Amino acid sequence: MSTIPKEEYLYKCTSACAGCSSSLCLRYVLKAAGPDTVLVVPACCTSVIQGIYPGTAMSVPVYNIAFAAAAACASGLSNALRARGKDTNVIVYAGDGGTVDIGIQALSGAFERGTDFLYICYDNEAYGNTGMQRSGATPLGARTTTTPGGKPTAKKDLDRIVEAHNPPYMATACSAYPLDLYKKVKKALSIPGPKFIHILAPCPPGWRYPTEKTIEMGKLAVKTGTWILYEREYGKLSISGPSKAAMKKPAPLEEYIKGQGRFKNLKPEILDLMRQQVEQNIQRFAREEEGQC
């Protein structure tokens, strides 16, 4: 823990919910990035968490932008800063809705053009800021306010979409493993070009669990193999520590599901499908790591 700097760039006066993963992660992201950083924030929980005018909880510049436009705005901002000879970190900090749905066009364009920036998607698997409606990132079977019977389709595989753009660096992370996130952000920012980090962000009001269980939820996601922590440098895969053990012997999926109100009364067939998907995913990553593809 001595590697993590003491300086805070996200002050205590945020409007975050009790138990919020996103603001926990942002704290570590900013510690890794340091003060020479601009955050680009589309409509998402962070738009509100940062505080309401005339106050702010942020001590780095934050550029708020429209929902669909974060990566495009970051593209322009990054080009401008480099034109001025500045190395300032440009970091998009966006929710899943603004990344995988309405923001995907801009994301794809910025990556295809090789924009020098870091795109971080904190994924609470729903439109959190507007009250927990489904997004493309909502998993199969999850209840949201617009899928009261459970989402009938699977979670969109954002990571493979980003991978298809061959970025120099991409990674997954989870709010329950802040040191892992810190290291990944530091590594990402040391590499030029477009970088991507996808953070699983358990969310008490959205996933319907008590606010003090956020870290436990994140750990269960990783331990059950539902969320695999890994990095790709120039496409080459390396599985992160906590997931190595989980992939060898994943905890039963039920342990992750049972504590979440959004999966209450999950049909057994759906649970089976979810289990299959977790197993297939683990196998896919295991095969790739072993060199068989």
Added chain:
Amino acid sequence: MLTIATGNKAIADAVKAAKPGVIAAYPITPQTEIVEQIAEYVTSGELESRYIPVESEHSAMAACIGASAGGVRTFTATSSHGLLYMHEMIHWAAGARLPIVMANVNRALGPGWNTWAEHTDAFSQRDTGWLQVFVGTVQEAYDATLMAFRIAEDERVLLPVMVNLDGFSLSHITQSLETVDPGDFIPPYHLPHAIDPENPCVYGPMTGPDEYYKFRWDIERSMRDARGVIEEVEREFAERFGRSYGPTEDYRCEDADVVVVAMGTLGKEAEVAVDRLRDEGIKAGSMRLRWFRPFPDLDLAGREVVVIDRDYSFGFGGVVAHSIKSKTGVEPYNVIAGLGGQEVTYNDIADFVRNRRPGEEMWFGVSEHV
């Protein structure tokens, strides 16, 4: 059925009664309860409809265009930035002559992010060929949505209709609501130019300078005919369901020396201001403007007029005041108030009347007259 409901729930209930076959929508504060309630009705089977959870508002309107052209009644709802994000497709829907009904929960535009009531969002679409009505109560939100389907689908109109309600001030307020079974008040959907492989047509191809303007005139002609259709439909609604509506809702205007014109919930709160002013001996009246497109004829001759604009057109002026001025020749006292949900009470409205300066503009909260 007599109950209480929020403005948003009233819209969802009217949609359930109108039975659209396809609903495509994207969440945005403060519209979310509309789409959430509709999702529940579809999931429970109370509403048989295909609900498409699209990935953006532009796609919401594009999907509605496809569905409506495909021969099915459609509905969507949005607000503010969502409305603006679909702007291109808003133009398209009217140009394609599709009777889409959309609820727009009026909300201010960023930056900075502001989720409270303002009318600039709807007015920014005023040139698109959509009909626009602004409601002031939960009951009216319900009634106007039912009538919107009927008006839009009338063969003399065949234009989309936007039902506007104030964000938070009406969308989230709970008032009494009587729901009805519309029966044949809303006849089955019939679009004369629906897609039909047995009668193949190309829709919206390249159209040159010698033909295009004719289609634009067609839209305007239907807009003009819509005035008569609106009047007919509102009259029939009154006969069948007992509640009357018109282009404006007038309160104590008959012998008024000064009339306050406002839209949405400010137009209702103005009635309370009128009562206070009357107690002081000022013969005030309030005229809540409901229909904005087509813009109605207004009877304001011989009175002083105070227009409250919950909007602004930069470099020009308050949209409602200038619309009234250009259509009637009256020079109103234009108060710019309520932007971004700025609180405006009946006391404030009464002050606007007491301190009126005809022909001038005043930004409430900003100290000078400009």
Added chain:
Amino acid sequence: MYEIRIHSRGGQGGVTAAKLIALAAFRDGKHATACPFYGAERRGAPVVSFVRIDDEPIKIYSQIHEPDLVIVLDTSIMDVVDVLQGLKPNGEVLLNSPHPIAGCNGTCHHVDLTGIALAENLVVAGSPILNTPVLGALAKMGIVTLPSARTAIREMFSDERNVKAAEAAYEELKA
């Protein structure tokens, strides 16, 4: 017109409390409106909601500045929010508390809504349900009738424990 302002934290059901009170008043044959005032609505952050009750139709949409009654569902808010601001000179206060609270001006009532909810096991996602028992307290204060309180609760919730909690609050309310 009778104006009520409700203070709570996001996630405690303060917004629904306003709707419930309005529904009960409506079933009593009155006109009633309920509205939330949304600041940033975040779980745990202070929120305010309003109710107006009148014999005549209500045409006011602006915030309540001079309430007749202030309800505080979470008294820890009182450290950061001036819950009594604007309270009418003869106004009343209803606190969710097992005991009286010092510094509460006006006519203060208190009832342990949290304790009542926990006793009925009325808990969702870790939070006790306060909006149904508070309706019972308001019935005791004469703002709505107890039968209408029961009707309103049954219209909005299927779990009968909510009615029991309201009845318990009705019995327990002390001045």
